[in-house]
Amino acid sequence: MQVEKIRIEQLRKQFVKKNKMVEAFHSISLQIKDGEFVSIVGPSGCGKTTLLRVIAGLELPTSGTMHIQHHDSNQPLNAMVFQEHSIFPWMTVRENIAYGLTMRKVPPSIKKSIVDHYLLKINMVNFAESYPHQLSGGMKQRVSVARAFANDPEILLMDEPFTALDEQNRLLIQQELLKIWEENQKTVVFITHSIEEAILLSDRIIMMSAHPGTLIAEYEIPFPRPRKIEEIRSSTFYKNMFNEIWMQLKEEVEKSRSMEGMLPI
Amino acid sequence: MNNKIYQKTLEMIPPLSLLLLWELFVLIAVLDARFFPAPHVILISLWEQITLGYYWHDVSSSLIRITLGFVIGSVVGVAIGISIGISSLCRALFEPIVAATFPIPKLALMPLIILLFGLDELGKVIVIAIGVLFPVIIQTTAGISNVDQTYKEVAYNYGASRWNYFKTVALPAAAPSIFIGLKLGSGMAILLIVAAEMQGASAGIGYRIWSAYSLFDIPTMFVALSTIALLGYLSYTVIEKLEHRVISWHRSPQKERDASGKNKD
Numbered sequence: 001m002q003v004e005k006i007r008i009e010q011l012r013k014q015f016v017k018k019n020k021m022v023e024a025f026h027s028i029s030l031q032i033k034d035g036e037f038v039s040i041v042g043p044s045g046c047g048k049t050t051l052l053r054v055i056a057g058l059e060l061p062t063s064g065t066m067h068i069q070h071h072d073s074n075q076p077l078n079a080m081v082f083q084e085h086s087i088f089p090w091m092t093v094r095e096n097i098a099y100g101l102t103m104r105k106v107p108p109s110i111k112k113s114i115v116d117h118y119l120l121k122i123n124m125v126n127f128a129e130s131y132p133h134q135l136s137g138g139m140k141q142r143v144s145v146a147r148a149f150a151n152d153p154e155i156l157l158m159d160e161p162f163t164a165l166d167e168q169n170r171l172l173i174q175q176e177l178l179k180i181w182e183e184n185q186k187t188v189v190f191i192t193h194s195i196e197e198a199i200l201l202s203d204r205i206i207m208m209s210a211h212p213g214t215l216i217a218e219y220e221i222p223f224p225r226p227r228k229i230e231e232i233r234s235s236t237f238y239k240n241m242f243n244e245i246w247m248q249l250k251e252e253v254e255k256s257r258s259m260e261g262m263l264p265i
Numbered sequence: 266m267n268n269k270i271y272q273k274t275l276e277m278i279p280p281l282s283l284l285l286l287w288e289l290f291v292l293i294a295v296l297d298a299r300f301f302p303a304p305h306v307i308l309i310s311l312w313e314q315i316t317l318g319y320y321w322h323d324v325s326s327s328l329i330r331i332t333l334g335f336v337i338g339s340v341v342g343v344a345i346g347i348s349i350g351i352s353s354l355c356r357a358l359f360e361p362i363v364a365a366t367f368p369i370p371k372l373a374l375m376p377l378i379i380l381l382f383g384l385d386e387l388g389k390v391i392v393i394a395i396g397v398l399f400p401v402i403i404q405t406t407a408g409i410s411n412v413d414q415t416y417k418e419v420a421y422n423y424g425a426s427r428w429n430y431f432k433t434v435a436l437p438a439a440a441p442s443i444f445i446g447l448k449l450g451s452g453m454a455i456l457l458i459v460a461a462e463m464q465g466a467s468a469g470i471g472y473r474i475w476s477a478y479s480l481f482d483i484p485t486m487f488v489a490l491s492t493i494a495l496l497g498y499l500s501y502t503v504i505e506k507l508e509h510r511v512i513s514w515h516r517s518p519q520k521e522r523d524a525s526g527k528n529k530d
């Protein structure tokens with residue numbers, strides 16, 4: 001648990017938008033341990049999604065260094081869960097979950113048993129042969145989560161995966177995610193704008209400032225695992241934690257609101 | 266199911282009432298029977314053509330030309346469309362030529378094609394193929410190059426090679442657009458058959474129109490016109506059936522809403 005998995009030093013990302021240089025984030029230094037669940041919160045436009053995309057290798061940083069320990073080269077380094085509309089409409093639920101495995105040419109029999117395992121975990125055995133257009137938004141995101149876990153990456157990157165869901169579905173899918181994660185404890189970097197979600201799921205929460213984003217605070221979340229969402233939500237510690245984080249985040253959100261209209265984003 | 270029968274019945278009403286009105290107008294001499302022979306006269310002419318044996322010969326001659334031209338045009342069109350859509354090199358090389366040659370009326374090419382390929386079958390098939398080519402290229406290119414960025418990122422994030430990206434993402438994502446191209450192309454093929462059979466043909470629906478014109482045999486002309494309309498309808502229906510079979514995952518937004526409403530989790 002103490003082995004370092006991701007080390008980021010002085011990372012910065014700039015990009016050109018409408019002929020202007022825009023800084024997405026700067027001076028980000030961060031270490032994430034193997035098997036740690038880290039959430040990143042921050043006001044919208046703070047560059048948290050861009051940071052995740054850089055970690056995923058979908059974008060290159062402008063400067064700084066990033067090192068991710070890749071233990072087993074037979075295993076994919078990362079798998080990403082996107083915000084929404086990311087499962088392929090032309091594939092069945094089964095084919096979607098198996099996508100990473102298919103691309104890695106995992107033998108069919110092994111692939112089938114892995115997919116069956118995750119179909120069971122997300123309670124969608126009866127929907128294995130359905131197409132996404134037959135599913136609700138919550139089911140689609142469950143497939144998206146299962147696809148990421150089934151690929152068995154060393155780190156999981158999640159970009160506000162449950163934001164578009166209604167509260168009831170969000171609570172259920174959070175519990176399902178906890179259950180799946182607790183059984184194999186992969187390193188997770190989770191982007192969210194929900195403080196509540198961050199506390200329920202993570203070992204550590206990292207807060208980013210208003211634009212241009214950088215790290216401004218860190219909170220350890222010491223709840224034991226396996227976690228039960230209801231128990232955590234009713235504890236005093238949770239309420240205090242929530243308030244502490246919100247007081248600080250509020251300042252950043254207000255800063256970010258006062259800048260609205262000035263940003264070319 | 267009842268709904269379907271209802272819709273089919275509705276579809277029959279406009280053409281049937283048009284025919285009835287037509288018959289009536291000829292009867293009361295609102296329409297000039299020399300130029301608009303009554304529907305029953307046209308039917309008699311059809312019967313004569315069938316019994317004299319040349320009707321089916323006309324239909325099959327035209328159908329062979331249309332089918333060959335359509336198949337060649339679509340295969341080449343899809344291939345060019347894919348290469349433009351997927352490779353920036355091909356786009357740079359071919360897109361300007363496609364854009365420049367697309368607006369040339371295909372009929373204007375007829376004399377040149379006759380000079381190049383002669384008056385026999387090959388020239389006719391080639392005119393049709395050229396007509397089919399353009400809508401298919403344009404729709405295929407659009408389909409391939411407008412694949413949702415998220416799908417692209419998912420594919421590469423889950424380890425897809427370029428070939429696998431094409432096979433598992435770009436091609437299925439572009440399929441609905443390609444089918445639109447095929448439908449437009451089939452219309453084009455039927456449109457061009459009349460012109461293609463103007464010269465150097467001894468049978469065919471287009472040929473029949475021109476020969477009837479020179480003989481002032483208006484009923485025969487109307488039989489040919491109706492046959493062309495019927496062919497247009499049939500080819501559209503066949504492609505649509507094929508489309509439903511190939512892209513069963515594709516549903517209209519309306520149906521999608523209905524489906525997700527039924528399967529709320």
